[in-house]
Amino acid sequence: MKIKQGFELRTICGEAIIVAHGIENIDFSKIISLNESAAYLWRNVVDKDFDANTLAHLLTEEYDVDEATALADAQKVIQDWSNAGLAE
Helix, strand or coil: CCECCCEEEEEECCEEEEEECHHHHHCHHHCEEECHHHHHHHHHHCCCCCCHHHHHHHHHHHCCCCHHHHHHHHHHHHHHHHHCCCEC
């Protein structure tokens, strides 16, 4: 899996926001906000191939979380990003 081209993480008023470049960014109803851990994952996998295990490993390195919880959270992030059209 990889984050699609044309999206970038920005911090606006202290909040991590995904913005699209070009015409896609005109529809403000599609602005996507990421929590701290999702933004951490995004920063670490942008322009790289990743899967749920990659994300889970990043989570266990950065946060005090067990592997099973990290893997479940990673799978949810991948599903959310895919559903939002951010990753393929």
